Structure formats: structure tokens, C-alpha cells
Amino acid sequence: MTNQDDNNQEIEKVEDVEVETTKKTSDSDDKKQNDEYEKVCFICRRPESVAGKMIELPNHICVCNDCMQKSFDAMSNGPIDYSQLMNIPGVQVFNMSDMEQSIPKQQKIKKKKEGEEYKPLVDIRNLPAPHKIKAKLDEYVVGQEYAKKVMSVAVYNHYKRVATDSMDDIEIEKSNMLMIGPTGSGKTYLVKTLARILDVPLAITDATSLTEAGYIGDDIESVVSKLLAAADNDVEKAEQGIIFIDEIDKIAKKKNSSQRDVSGESVQQGMLKLLEGSDVEVPVGATSKNAMVPLTTVNTRNILFICGGAFPDLEGIIKERLTKQAAIGFGADLRDKYNNDKEILKKVATEDLRVFGMIPEFLGRLPIVFTLQGMSEDMLVEILKEPKNAILKQYQKLLALDEVKLEFDDGALHAIAKKAMKKDTGARALRAIIEEFMLDIMYEIPKDDNIGEVVITKEYIEGTGGPVIMLRGQEVPRLQ
Numbered sequence: 001m002t003n004q005d006d007n008n009q010e011i012e013k014v015e016d017v018e019v020e021t022t023k024k025t026s027d028s029d030d031k032k033q034n035d036e037y038e039k040v041c042f043i044c045r046r047p048e049s050v051a052g053k054m055i056e057l058p059n060h061i062c063v064c065n066d067c068m069q070k071s072f073d074a075m076s077n078g079p080i081d082y083s084q085l086m087n088i089p090g091v092q093v094f095n096m097s098d099m100e101q102s103i104p105k106q107q108k109i110k111k112k113k114e115g116e117e118y119k120p121l122v123d124i125r126n127l128p129a130p131h132k133i134k135a136k137l138d139e140y141v142v143g144q145e146y147a148k149k150v151m152s153v154a155v156y157n158h159y160k161r162v163a164t165d166s167m168d169d170i171e172i173e174k175s176n177m178l179m180i181g182p183t184g185s186g187k188t189y190l191v192k193t194l195a196r197i198l199d200v201p202l203a204i205t206d207a208t209s210l211t212e213a214g215y216i217g218d219d220i221e222s223v224v225s226k227l228l229a230a231a232d233n234d235v236e237k238a239e240q241g242i243i244f245i246d247e248i249d250k251i252a253k254k255k256n257s258s259q260r261d262v263s264g265e266s267v268q269q270g271m272l273k274l275l276e277g278s279d280v281e282v283p284v285g286a287t288s289k290n291a292m293v294p295l296t297t298v299n300t301r302n303i304l305f306i307c308g309g310a311f312p313d314l315e316g317i318i319k320e321r322l323t324k325q326a327a328i329g330f331g332a333d334l335r336d337k338y339n340n341d342k343e344i345l346k347k348v349a350t351e352d353l354r355v356f357g358m359i360p361e362f363l364g365r366l367p368i369v370f371t372l373q374g375m376s377e378d379m380l381v382e383i384l385k386e387p388k389n390a391i392l393k394q395y396q397k398l399l400a401l402d403e404v405k406l407e408f409d410d411g412a413l414h415a416i417a418k419k420a421m422k423k424d425t426g427a428r429a430l431r432a433i434i435e436e437f438m439l440d441i442m443y444e445i446p447k448d449d450n451i452g453e454v455v456i457t458k459e460y461i462e463g464t465g466g467p468v469i470m471l472r473g474q475e476v477p478r479l480q
Helices: 002-035 065-077 082-086 096-101 130-140 145-164 187-198 222-230 265-276 314-325 350-356 360-364 377-385 391-400 410-423 428-447 458-462
Strands: 054-057 061-064 177-180 202-206 242-246 279-283 295-299 304-309 368-371 405-408 451-456 468-471
Touching (some): 130 187, 187 202, 222 242, 377 410, 391 428, 428 451
Antiparallel strands (some): 054 061, 279 295
16 A cells, blocks of 8 residues: 555656646746747837836736836825825725736737847848749739739849848839729739749738828828738838738829818828838837837838729820820821720820829839739630639639539630620629629539539520530530
């Protein structure tokens, strides 16, 4: 019995040691993880790098020296004697656990390591050349050759600039871009693909929600805040990322408006400092500085800004300018000469964008302006089948999981493209049309294990027939 008791005691001791070791390991892991992030003052929300060393209170609350001193001064110089309140039975003046409940979801900022050298996110030796960047874009994006070429060169030059970090006397300017194109022409898709190729942080934001400081809506700095979140709150990483601001045409100066314009010209003026490159105080994990979150400083000098917009009615402004220029004299052009010109957007000039409502200072900070052409029927057919993640390939993969082969004949593809052209929403219309026709097929096929192949025909798309369905091992198709 004695030996048994001794053995049990030894086992208990070993278990206690293991528990204690595990606890110590988890504590050290937590400490190590916390060491990577800055402490933030609970009262003023400034990080350690700005406010200085923090005073740690229970329940993970940190207060900077300034705020602590102000709190003591307020208590000692105020009209209330807090020492008397402490002696009243049943009265609790200060409860730290209640204070912990009022802390919002903690946002952390990564520390900058002391003595660490500046490391460019994209190594100049590994930076792909413009033709390689364009070749990668070609795999995912159909057409838009000029736009892909311009973007490849601009991004290549920008990251060369970031990598060298102005080592010599010649300072290279930023190559911010403005892309103009109708809806569904692939503006957002181009930028997403570009960021994936380069493996850099990307923030995609909308200009429609931005307002002047002090009004309901997102502050202008929120675009940088989204990039910081994409870079895992690492300031140095975020300072070398890409920001794509979509719907930029929605912040154009409003014409003939008697009301105060808080989301138009004033937003353009507020964005000037971001585009140029300056130190911006950014809320971490929020869209407003008034939120109870830490603030950090981000320098936008090496952030590439790409602005995109559909700019409706810009075509009319371009036509008006062109016909004015050549409307008088013997060599005058006809007024309706440009009415059927599908590439009228390519003739855009800075003057047209100013008439649209963009201020000259804003346009001056976007030196690279290029246009994307609208979708033609042939381009839509290519979009259906050519890219790496084409819609047809996605459906073929889905049905391949059910061991069924899916084919679309050329007539069906052109019929889908014609329907998409009528919707006038570019490549976005394709998905909606295919979803509509594939619904019944996706529903019925899993019912019958004998089905081996489905061919979508032109007649099925036009509503005059059905798809061709072949059973496994069957050579002659059976019409459904």
C-alpha cells in the first residue's frame, strides 16, 4: 500500500510540474506576443512611441505619464476631497474591473524595432519587369491592353522608387494613377490582380462614403486606416502599399447647388496631402478619429494611389469640346461626327475633367491618366472562357466534382454575350445570366448518377430548345 501511495504522490508531483511548465510557457508566449505590439494609453489613446513609457495598472490598463499627472492634478486641486469619500462605508469611488468593461476592442500597433534598417517590401532585384507584370495580368484580364501596359510601367517605376528610397540627389516623383472606364470594364479587378502579383498590402475603398472632417461619414484619413488594417497594423509595411479609391467621380464639385457640399470639392482638397505624401494621424481599426481607438502616424510618401471612376456624362463633355474646336469654317466637322465613336473616352483631356468637377490641384497629383474601353461582344466571349478563373471554368469544376463534364458551344457563348450587351453593365452581367441558365442544370444533375456530359446550346440560351445531355457510355446525345 505504501509503494502505491508513493507512486500516486510522484505522479501528482509530475502532473503539477507539467501544469506549471505549461502555464509558464503560455505566459512567456503571451508576453513575447505582447512585446511585438505597442502599449496604448487608455485615456489619450496615444501609442508608446508617441507618449513615452506607460504606467501599467491592473486588468491590462496602461496610462501615460502626462495623463496620470493630469489625473493627480485634477484630484488634488479640485473642489472634492476624495480621501474623505474613501472613508464612507458602502461607497466605492473607483473600481478597476468596471473600467476594463469600458475599454473597446483593443487595437494593437506593431512596434518598430530599435536599430532595424529600412527594408523595402519589394526587393529591387526580385521586382518583375513591366512585360512580366503585364503577362501575369493577361492571364486574368481580357483586353484593355493599353491600361495593362500603363499600369505595369507605373507600378514598376513606383516600386523602384520605394526600393531605392531616394538614395541620391535625384528624387523620383510618385506615379499616382487615374483610370477612367465604364462600369464592368475591369477597373477594380485590374488593381486586385496587380496587388496579388506583387504581394503588397492593398486597400480598396469607396469615395462615396468620404465627407469633410466633422460630418457624419468616413474621415479622409480612413482610406489609410484601411491600408493599415490590411498590413496587420504594421506601419512600415502599410507605408509601401497600394490604395485604390473607387467611385472617385462621385466627389466631383456639384454644379448649381445652394447646399453645403461636404462630400465633393472639400473631400478633393482634403485628399491633396494624402496624394502628395505627408505624415497623417490615422485611427487604428476605425474610420473616425473620435472613436476610442489608438492613433498612429503613417507617412503616405511611398503609398501608391490609384483612383478609378466611371465618369458618366464625360463623353458628352469631350464631344462638346471637340465639336467646338472644329465647328467653324470650310474645314469644319459635322456636329454628329463623334456620336458613334466608341473610343471617344480615349480623347479625354484634363480640361474635360475640370469641366466634370475635378479641381486642378487634385488632377495635378494624378499624373498618369488612362482610359479603359467598354466591352464588345467578342471581349465578353473571351472573358467567359479565357482567364484563369473564368466563369465557365468555375462551373466546369463544380460539375467535375459530380463527375459530369460541362461544355458550352460557341453559339451559346455568343448568345450569352449578346444578352450581356443589352444589360449595359459590362462583364458584371455575365455572371447573372449564367447563374439564371445554370440553376436548373445544377439542381437536376445530382439527382441522376447516369448523366455523364451536359452541352449548353445556343437554343437553350435563346429559349427555343434545351441542353444536350449524354448518359455515361452513350455516344449519341439525347435531347432533354
